[in-house]
Amino acid sequence: MEQSRPLDALNKARDKRVIVELKNQKQLIGKLKAFDIHINVALEDAEERVDGEIKRKLGEVFVRGDTIIMISPA
Amino acid sequence: MEQSRPLDALNKARDKRVIVELKNQKQLIGKLKAFDIHINVALEDAEERVDGEIKRKLGEVFVRGDTIIMISPA
Amino acid sequence: MEQSRPLDALNKARDKRVIVELKNQKQLIGKLKAFDIHINVALEDAEERVDGEIKRKLGEVFVRGDTIIMISPA
Amino acid sequence: MEQSRPLDALNKARDKRVIVELKNQKQLIGKLKAFDIHINVALEDAEERVDGEIKRKLGEVFVRGDTIIMISPA
Amino acid sequence: MEQSRPLDALNKARDKRVIVELKNQKQLIGKLKAFDIHINVALEDAEERVDGEIKRKLGEVFVRGDTIIMISPA
Amino acid sequence: MEQSRPLDALNKARDKRVIVELKNQKQLIGKLKAFDIHINVALEDAEERVDGEIKRKLGEVFVRGDTIIMISPA
Amino acid sequence: MEQSRPLDALNKARDKRVIVELKNQKQLIGKLKAFDIHINVALEDAEERVDGEIKRKLGEVFVRGDTIIMISPA
Incomplete structure (x- = not known):
């Protein structure tokens, strides 16, 4: 059985609302539209x-x- | 169907006015003329x-x- | 005999509860579901x-x- | 039509006076003589x-x- | 005669107790079980x-x- | 005509006295003996x-x- | 004549006592036994x-x- 990878967790969150915790102590909340291996992220309907x-x-x-600490379901 | 990537979001913003949030707590507002994979960005008619x-x-x-936190429509 | 590598320690912790110590002085506790060579990590049933x-x-x-300092068994 | 890249903006500024904003809150002003993909920069007649x-x-x-935030015309 | 490399020093410390000095001003002390070229480290019987x-x-x-400053014998 | 690169500026300064401005707000002054693409630098007769x-x-x-902000003639 | 490189300066210091200046404002003094291209360093008879x-x-x-600012003869 193949082991899961961390980006699989992001993939499951695609098109769902997530909380993106930033290093500057702010949070972004929005629908996760896209991400890449650098964890660059595109959100829709986002708010700070x-x-x-x-x-x-x-x-x-x-x-x-590189400004992101973690991403979890909203 | 191909999944979208974060840089697609930037591509859609090309030639439109954006807010670029910097790590030093300043904002730049200007027309997005160009960006690359490092998220180096060129703005026109920009103000701080x-x-x-x-x-x-x-x-x-x-x-x-590497000084940029996020980019959103102005 | 082959020498062990640091990621082997993470591999042994898979599906077990771990404490993830972050650079922002917070801790995450949860079940370790996945990790990669950048030490990106996916946790389940996590709490801060x-x-x-x-x-x-x-x-x-x-x-x-890159926000992680260390990972140990919970 | 080919899309412009951020370094094109720097290229247009070659041999002109620019303001280089540094992460340590200082500014350098001088004639832009050279730059590379790391945004290492050489200035002439520069002042701080x-x-x-x-x-x-x-x-x-x-x-x-890596000490540079942004570069704009002086 | 071949010149020694810094990782040789770590190799000699394998299975011995070491002090790992962290950038957050804490120390970890434990038996060095594994390390890699990024200086990721696995310790056993560790304490903070x-x-x-x-x-x-x-x-x-x-x-x-990347959170480690130095490693020396305990 | 070939365009100059930033490292050319350093090359011209070879064997001359330079001021190396560090990120920790100190300055080193000495004769520039060598540099490489990481801007690692060797100075002679240096003082802080x-x-x-x-x-x-x-x-x-x-x-x-990576500790250097800029290098200019002394 | 071949130009010298910064690591040549370190090579000359091999087996001699050096001062290693760290980013955390401490100094290590010891005999330089080994270094590599990342400027990872191994010292002997070292003291802080x-x-x-x-x-x-x-x-x-x-x-x-990456914790090192500079290395000079002790």
Whole structure:
């Protein structure tokens, strides 16, 4: 049986809403549209949250992978 | 059906005004003219904003990819 | 006799609960489902702890390798 | 029609005066003589500015790419 | 005569107790079971020390190489 | 006509005295003996300056490229 | 005549006592036994100094290259 890889977890989250935790202590919440091996990510209907509060509506957003700590289901 | 990649999101934003969020807590706003796989970016008619206020007109600007957090429509 | 490699230690921890220590001083605890050579990691039934206290239930989470300090059995 | 790349923007700035914004919050201003794919840069008649004030005349200067945030016309 | 390489020093320390000094100012002490070219390290019977005091028993631990400053005999 | 590259600027400075500006806010001043594509640098008759004052005579010194901001004639 | 490279400077220091300046503001002093292209270094009879005072005897120590600022004769 083939072992799963970490990117499989991202693949399962495609088209679902995710929380993207950033190194600058902010969170982005949006629908995961795309990712690549650098963990660059494209979100749709995204918004920025700081301490649980919505700070900004972003719409479609590209996030550079090296600023990301983790990604989990919203 | 082919799955979309994060750079497709940037490609759609070409020649449109975008907000480029930098790691130093500043924002650049300008027309996205070009980008590459390092997320190096060239903007036109760009200006620098800090806390929502225009701080400087930059015109044409080259931004090194590793200083960028995210890019979204302006 | 072949010498062991560091990733063997991770392999032995597969499907077991681990503590993932992050550079931002938080800990993730969950079942190790997958990892790769960048030490990108996928956890299941994960929760975030700060100073020993559970702060958040995360469920399935993808963690970018470069944010990780160490991984040990929970 | 071929799409432009970010380094094209730098190429257009060759032999012109540019502002190089550094990660340490200083600015270098000088004539752009050369650059490479790492965004290593060589300037001529360069000076260092901090908060808009000239702090030092540098003459010819080599700048390591990974210290640069952005480059724009002076 | 062939010149020694830095990893030879690590190889000599295999199966011996070492002090692993981390960038976050903590120390790990344990038996060095494995390492690779990224200086990813696997320790056995490891414990975490802060300012010379044992803070936590870790058992078997995987340490990501880029968090390590130096490794010396315990 | 071939375009100049940033390392050409360093090459011209070979065997001349240069100021090497480091990311830790110190300066090294010495004769540039060698450099490579990582901008690792070897200086001769080097001294360390902090805020314009000589702090230490170093003699021959090897400097790791990723700690360097810029190099200019002394 | 072939031009010298920065690693030649390290090679000349082999088996001699060197000062290794670290990014965490500490110094290691010891006999340089080995180095590689990442500037990973192995020292013998090493000791750690902070502000010129010996803080710790380390004996044989492996130092990860990316923590090093510079290396000079002791």
